[in-house]
Amino acid sequence: xxxxxxxxxGEIENFIPINSPFVGLYLCGPTVYGYPHLGHARGPIxxxxxxxxxxxxxxxxxxxRNITDVGHLVNDAxxxxxxxxxxxxxxxxxxxxxxxxxxxxxxxxxDKLNVKRPSIEPRASGHIIEQIEMINQLIQKGFAYESNGxxxxxxxxxxxxHDYGKLSGRILSExxxxxxxxxxxxxxxxxxxxxxxxxxxxxxxxxxxxxxxSPWSNGFPGWHIECSAMSAKYLGKSFDIHGGxxxxxxxxxxxxxxxxxACHNVAPAKYWIHHNMVTINGQKMAKSLNNGILxxxxxxxxxxxxxxxxxxxxxxxxxxxxxxRSTLDFSNDALKAAEKGLQRLMNSLTILNKLEPxxxxxxxxxxxxxxxxxxxxxxxxxxxxxxxxxxxxGWINKINDGNAALTKVDLSTLKSLFQLVVIDILxxxxxxxxxxxxxxxPLLQLIISLRNEAKDAKDFKKSDEIRQKLLLAGFELKDGKxxxxxxxx
RNA sequence: GGUCCUGUGGCCGAGUGGUUAGGCUCAGCUCUGCAAAAGCUGCUACAGCGGUUCAAAUCCGCUCGGGACCUCCA
Numbered sequence: 001x002x003x004x005x006x007x008x009x010g011e012i013e014n015f016i017p018i019n020s021p022f023v024g025l026y027l028c029g030p031t032v033y034g035y036p037h038l039g040h041a042r043g044p045i046x047x048x049x050x051x052x053x054x055x056x057x058x059x060x061x062x063x064x065r066n067i068t069d070v071g072h073l074v075n076d077a078x079x080x081x082x083x084x085x086x087x088x089x090x091x092x093x094x095x096x097x098x099x100x101x102x103x104x105x106x107x108x109x110x111d112k113l114n115v116k117r118p119s120i121e122p123r124a125s126g127h128i129i130e131q132i133e134m135i136n137q138l139i140q141k142g143f144a145y146e147s148n149g150x151x152x153x154x155x156x157x158x159x160x161x162h163d164y165g166k167l168s169g170r171i172l173s174e175x176x177x178x179x180x181x182x183x184x185x186x187x188x189x190x191x192x193x194x195x196x197x198x199x200x201x202x203x204x205x206x207x208x209x210x211x212x213x214s215p216w217s218n219g220f221p222g223w224h225i226e227c228s229a230m231s232a233k234y235l236g237k238s239f240d241i242h243g244g245x246x247x248x249x250x251x252x253x254x255x256x257x258x259x260x261x262a263c264h265n266v267a268p269a270k271y272w273i274h275h276n277m278v279t280i281n282g283q284k285m286a287k288s289l290n291n292g293i294l295x296x297x298x299x300x301x302x303x304x305x306x307x308x309x310x311x312x313x314x315x316x317x318x319x320x321x322x323x324x325r326s327t328l329d330f331s332n333d334a335l336k337a338a339e340k341g342l343q344r345l346m347n348s349l350t351i352l353n354k355l356e357p358x359x360x361x362x363x364x365x366x367x368x369x370x371x372x373x374x375x376x377x378x379x380x381x382x383x384x385x386x387x388x389x390x391x392x393x394g395w396i397n398k399i400n401d402g403n404a405a406l407t408k409v410d411l412s413t414l415k416s417l418f419q420l421v422v423i424d425i426l427x428x429x430x431x432x433x434x435x436x437x438x439x440x441x442p443l444l445q446l447i448i449s450l451r452n453e454a455k456d457a458k459d460f461k462k463s464d465e466i467r468q469k470l471l472l473a474g475f476e477l478k479d480g481k482x483x484x485x486x487x488x489x
Numbered sequence: 490g491g492u493c494c495u496g497u498g499g500c501c502g503a504g505u506g507g508u509u510a511g512g513c514u515c516a517g518c519u520c521u522g523c524a525a526a527a528g529c530u531g532c533u534a535c536a537g538c539g540g541u542u543c544a545a546a547u548c549c550g551c552u553c554g555g556g557a558c559c560u561c562c563a
Contacts, residue, residue: 030563043563083561168558174491175559223561245563246494252562276494277563282555286562321512322502327495327556334501337513344512347526375503383503387511397527401520460522467524478526485526 002057004241005325005379007249007272008167012379017240018270023059024239025051026231026269028248029121031068032102033083036109037292038315038330039245039278039285045316045427046275046324047243048115050380052425064234065118066227067106069099069125070210070220082220085209095210099125109295112312114427120234124226128212131221131229134263135200135214143262147191149203149217155196158258167257167272168250172196198255200225224255231268232260242269246276247284275324280305282329293330310335313431317342320382320426341390346430348393349418351400358405363395365410369417382426389421444475448484451477 002015017023027047030040044065054061069084088095107117124131135151138144144153158164159172175196189195199222204211211218231239237260244253253272260268277284285292293303301309318338322328368388375384392414398404406414422428447466454462467477475486 028563031561036563040563046563169492170559171492246557247562250492250558251560275563277557279556284557284562288560288562317512318501326502329501331501333513337501340514341512351527378505381503383511387503390511394528401528403528455522458522464523476525479521479524480526487526 002053002377003379004271004273006270007274008269013271015271017059018238021058021060023054023061023241024231024235025054025061025063025241026227026235026239026243027063027065027118028227028244028252029065029067030102030106031083032099032106033087034102034287035294035296036106037285037287037294038280038298039292040106041109041113041295041315042278042319042324042328043243043245043275044110044115045113045319046380047273048427049320049382049425050241050243050273051116051118052427053376053380056420056425062120062235063116063118064120064122064231066230067099067103067121067123068223068226069096069103069123070128070226082208082210088209096125099123105296109299109312112299113295113316114312114429116427122230122234124221124230125210127226127230127233128221130233131225132201132214134225134229134232134259135221137263138200138259141262143259144200145193146216147193149219150191150199151201151216152192152197153200153255153259153262154193155198155258156194158262162258162261164258165254168254170250170254198222198224198251200259224252225259227252228256228260228263228268231256232264237264237268238266239269241271241273243273243275246274249274276327278319279327279329280331285330298335305332307332307336310339311431313428314339314342316426317345317428320428321386323379323381323383325379342428345386345389345393345422346428348396349422349430352396352415352418355396355399355406355411357408357411358399359407361406361410362398362404363392363406363410365406365413365417368392369413372417372421376425385421385426389418392418444470444486448477448486452484 003012004015005012025047027043030036047063047065051061051063070082084095084099087093087098093101110117135144138153139146139151142154143158144151155164155172164170164172165175176194201214201216201221202219203217204219208220211220231242242253242256257268260266279285280291280293283289283291293305295312295315297303298306298310298315299312301307314335315338318335319328321338321341368391371388372385375381375388378384395404395406396414399406447470451463451466454460454466470477470486475488478485478487
């Protein structure tokens, strides 16, 4: 039985889909106004594993992950412009061109991380009509009002009949007490009935390039409405899982719940799943804090905090080694450790496929199997699942050394278990530079045999030279008992 | 200021009141021409103080430290 932590209740609950075997899964995607950094990778990777696991459990999953390409207000110097447009002015490009550029970069990075593409990846800019329609309904129902060409959601009105703050644990009266004091002045604050009201539609100034006609003004949609409109369109008014980063809890997800509930008379999502942040030196990695490390910088090793490049799979493993609800502190040492660990795990997979069965089994595969799925079923506890996998890594090495054995049946069970968990569910792949792989192997076998001739002739000077030069070329030789193997650095 | 989370061995990180999490690093040994890999062994921690309990890293209280949100954010 799969159990998931639901932010809405603060408890781990049994996962029971609204309409089994169908599962609707919505994840807040990126705002495409910059290159993705380390923190941006966590959500997609965590939810990729969740997606894969749900598929493994034979659910029919529709996974929607949006692209936000409109609407976010900036609150620094250029008030009222949206972020996409701001970049457009700097770079003298068409706004959509920029959105496309960063969307492509996002995809390229996630592909490297072996993150499956979602079933549907809607863009906010492609759903203006749906958003306007939803705003219309909210006005008709009395939950929203127009003010000077903009439309705001009436939080107080909503709070009369609903609990605004139940997701994020906020109390409206406290929000109101705090409003106005330590808060920064948002543009259009005077247009609101109440400081906590949030924008559904913003009137655009003439200089604002990204704008669309609406019944109220030429403008653009507020931030929260896009997710509500798109999730309702593709998953229905009520769906199973809504996910995102913990930093989106308030106001984004809280407001989504308010809008959707007010509009559809039903809560949008049954389970809310929030992953925690990636920190650096204990502090959240964020574009605004200027402490972000881009994914491309990790993959290329081009960052002052990084000793070297780390592969996408290393990063994926690093992220899965922590539970998704804990903060994860990033450092070069931590990545280095992840790299070694991953290597050991993947090596054991290769070894496993070459093992010969024995007459008896020294290890209990079914207990292993049970432990791994117990961990995954308990709120997707990937670190514990990995710990159990490493138990088996020890077994595999022992068998390989001839110090233990597994029967034919157990061996093949173990093989399929590793295949299923490591490759299919955790999405960890054997890494090799695929290009030229086909001719590299025979080439290296030739070099190895030449080196072995030198070794047999006790010409160690020559054999060491060959090994050293190959290492410089990126190939590491390992002299085993039976034969010499190599790995690509 | 308000709400909430958190503090685990050299590092990263799991932990349901009673059992060795796991990974990495380090030291020793086995194997080996050397190196690497692999195996074995060792290093056994829970911020501090107090309480509950036969038993607490785990529950409660206080103190100190770190963080998130309250504003765009994965």
